[in-house]
Every structure is written in C-alpha cells, then in structure tokens.
Amino acid sequence: MPVNADKPHLWKPDIAQSVDFYNRWFMQFAPTAYRDTRIATTISVESALARTANLTNITPAVLRQHPEVLPILRMATAPPIARDRLIGLAGVSPNLVKNMEEKQRISPRMSSTLVDAELQKISQIIARLTDKDIFPWLENGLEPTDTQVHRAATIVADRLCGALADPIVRNAQERRQLATIRQWLEQRGYSYIRGGAGLSFQTMQPGTFSFRLNIPVSLQGGIKQVNIPIDTVIKPLQSSPSDLPLLIEAKSAGDYTNPNKRRKEEAIKVAQLRLNYGNNIRFILFLCGYFDSGYLGYEAAEGIDWVWEHRIDDLALFGV
Incomplete structure (x- = not known):
C-alpha cells in the first residue's frame, strides 16, 4: 500500500x-559549507600558483606533471573560461581536458608527442588570457608579495566556488x-x-x-x-x-x-x-x-x- x-x-x-x-x-x-569549501579551495589555488611559479611557468611539462591545476588556470583568465570554451579556443582533444579535470591524469591512450603538442596549445591560451588585474606581477615583472599571492588565490577560489556553489x-x-x-x-x-x-x-x-x-x-x-x-x-x-x-x-x-x-x-x-x-x-x-x-x-x-x-x-x- x-x-x-x-x-x-x-x-x-x-x-x-x-x-x-x-x-x-x-x-x-x-554559508558554512560554502565558507569551508572556499578555504580549502584557496589552499588548492595557492598550491597551483606555487607549481606554476605564480603563473610565470605554465608549460606542457608542468601540466603533464600536475594536470589537476587546469580547472584553476581556467578561472585565472579574463574572462574565466568554461571547459568547453577552452577546448574550442585551444583546438585540443576534449578527452584530454576531461581526463585532466575529472581524473587528474593525462589521457593514457594519447601518444606522448600528441600530448605535448596539445598541452602547448593549452599553455598558450592560458598565458594569453591570464587576468593581469588579479596577477599584476605578470605585467610589471616584479616579484609578488605573499599578500598579493594570497589575494589572487582568494579571488580565483571565489570564482571556482561560484561555479560550484x-x-x-x-x-x-x-x-x-x-x-x-x-x-x-x-x-x-x-x-x-x-x-x-x-x-x-x-x-x-x-x-x-x-x-x-x-x-x-x-x-x-x-x-x-x-x-x-x-x-x-x-x-x-x-x-x-x-x-x-x-x-x-x-x-x-x-x-x-x-x-x-x-x-x-x-x-x-x-x-x-x-x-x-x-x-x-x-x-x-x-x-x-x-x-x-x-x-x-x-x-x-x-x-x-x-x-x-x-x-x-x-x-x-x-x-x-
């Protein structure tokens, strides 16, 4: 019944x-759940910045070693770009990007040469679109302070959490x-x-x-x-x-x-x-x-x- x-x-x-x-x-x-996630996300962003030398070293080698940074890099651009938009702009394999973002790995079936070529395209798009207002050291060439890095990480974390709210x-x-x-x-x-x-x-x-x-x-x-x-x-x-x-x-x-x-x-x-x-x-x-x-x-x-x-x-x- x-x-x-x-x-x-x-x-x-x-x-x-x-x-x-x-x-x-x-x-x-x-709000507590969002705030806790935002704190954890900020730490992840700071880690990604450290791995890319505060976005001055976005290379195929770095992306191959740390594929998990890609969603963070997409939110570091002006404007922030969606996954499919990055795939279209860079002209790269959707499978590669999905593997990097969803499984934190490089596509196991792609040849090493093709992977490097695709990662180079992604690196170039990210570097070209990086938000210079958030990361002023990319334009003035000065070494960023800890406060500047933390502030930038917080902004990117907000963008990530906004997309994941x-x-x-x-x-x-x-x-x-x-x-x-x-x-x-x-x-x-x-x-x-x-x-x-x-x-x-x-x-x-x-x-x-x-x-x-x-x-x-x-x-x-x-x-x-x-x-x-x-x-x-x-x-x-x-x-x-x-x-x-x-x-x-x-x-x-x-x-x-x-x-x-x-x-x-x-x-x-x-x-x-x-x-x-x-x-x-x-x-x-x-x-x-x-x-x-x-x-x-x-x-x-x-x-x-x-x-x-x-x-x-x-x-x-x-x-x-």
Whole structure:
C-alpha cells in the first residue's frame, strides 16, 4: 500500500513544510559549507600558483606533471573560461581536458608527442588570457608579495566556488540527509555496513543498512551490464533473508525547476530495477526542499512513493 503517493490532499501542506525545512537548513548551514569549501579551495589555488611559479611557468611539462591545476588556470583568465570554451579556443582533444579535470591524469591512450603538442596549445591560451588585474606581477615583472599571492588565490577560489556553489550546497545537503537516516535507523537497532567489494544488496542480513551501494542491472537484452548507485539500502529487521531490501534515493532541491527537469531519472532507474529484479523491488524517495505537485504526481504515476524528511517517521510505514 502506498504511504504518500496516494494522498494528494496532503501534498500541498507537505510541500510547504518541506520548503520551510530546506530554507531553515540553507540559512543556517549552507554559508558554512560554502565558507569551508572556499578555504580549502584557496589552499588548492595557492598550491597551483606555487607549481606554476605564480603563473610565470605554465608549460606542457608542468601540466603533464600536475594536470589537476587546469580547472584553476581556467578561472585565472579574463574572462574565466568554461571547459568547453577552452577546448574550442585551444583546438585540443576534449578527452584530454576531461581526463585532466575529472581524473587528474593525462589521457593514457594519447601518444606522448600528441600530448605535448596539445598541452602547448593549452599553455598558450592560458598565458594569453591570464587576468593581469588579479596577477599584476605578470605585467610589471616584479616579484609578488605573499599578500598579493594570497589575494589572487582568494579571488580565483571565489570564482571556482561560484561555479560550484550548487554542488557544494547539494553535497552538504546529501551528507546531512544520509546522517539523518543513519541516526533514525541506529536508534531503532539497525547496524551500518560499509559498502564495497563483496557486499550485495541481495545477501544483506535483516537489521542492516548501507549507503551508496551499487546494484548491477543488465541492459540491451543482457548484452551490457551497468551499476545503479543507490543512496541508502535497508534490510528491515522483521524481513526474511530472501526478502529484497528497501532502496532509498535521497533527493533535495533549492528550487522547483531542476527537480521537474530531472524527474524522469527516477522513473528510468526504477524501471531498470524492476526489469532485472521483479516488481517486488521497493524503491522510494527521501525528499527535502522544493518538490511541487507536478513532480509528485509524475513519480506517483510511475509507482514511486516517498518519505518527506520533515516526517521521517513515515519510514516505519514501509516496514523499516
């Protein structure tokens, strides 16, 4: 039996409470999360400046040795340039840039000669566009003071954090949501199991739970297998060993637009799970923030139920 999906008369009051809940959290904790990230980012920028001799030595050799500095260098230009814009301006391989920024490595399949040529193009674009107002020593030729370097690092860190503001808040919110679930479960006698190699959701013992567990599914008629990451997997205390656990996707939103843009993601995910493990698999959402009636109606029509964070005790209605 549905818990919340079949009660549209409760949706609007719950939406209002959830928005208030999210906004209170945001005003109290989001600035702290942003500030902590900004401090850590400033340290990373100062490290990148040191490795490039305060941007006076942006060479293929430096980029090859420290590919992780590339996102910082993009924010050191005037104007700051997006990743795709750098790829277009330099005329370099998107794969090389993505490897450097996402995996902090040089593309393993590219020849050394091609890598050096591509890194030379990137170096030239960065050097040409570097923001001389932030890094005045590049124009006057004087040795920068520690204060000047720190000031420049702070400005670049602000640019980086500005581009990452939404992910910073989203990651902090996700950590808080999972911590809330963990506290609720442990108060009721559940034991946390760390995910990793060897842990399968099908063999979890009653009274246990795990976070960020990958569940394998077959696609394209079994030709391809992929992992679906699940935020929280709970094996209820009263379940039998053969019962499948409850799967929970933690969702938070600071506006109404993005959830509605991405509402099909949960439907696709649960369809793949049902196709592989049958209609008995239970998948619900743990919601906090801006989820309107349009979003809720769509998920309900796809057979997806939910628990509001401000009413977390509803988890008990799912047999937890």
